[in-house]
Amino acid sequence: MINRKIGSKLDSIGMTASTLCAIHCAVVPILLTLLPLVGLGFLANPLFEWGMIGLALLLGVSSIFSSYFRTHHRIVPLLLLVAGFILIIAGHIYLKGWVEAVIVPAGGLTIAFAHFINFKYVGACKPHLNPPR
DSSP states (O other), rough: TTTTTHHHHHHHHHHHHHHHHHHHHHHHHHHHTTGGGGTOOGOOOOOHEEEEHHHHHHHIIIIHHHIIIIIIIHHHHHHHHHHHHHOOOOOOOOOOOOHHHHHHHHHHHHHHHHHHHHHHHHHHHHOOOOOOE
16 A cells, blocks of 8 residues: 555654644643743744644645545544634634633644544555455
């Protein structure tokens, strides 16, 4: 099967990146005043946040979409991925304050869960064997 190992690695990276994104989104509002004092002010920069969202989108699309079309054909990881991005983007654009600090990390964890489910589905699929010639 083409690139099963790469897909598994992308899912692992996606789970890690999405979980870190969720932690980042939950902790930054609490530590906003302390970050510049310890030299981590860039973590509160909107460009950094949108860069993390872009990375999660790139990893999610490349990993989950390719696994869906090439391996397991199950829609649950795709739905979770889309739901997670809806939560993150809606939280950043439309919500403020504590509601944003709850919804955006929930979106990141939803994306991490999508990668986890995708990882499990790919692992459960048996690789197609080429018939002997």
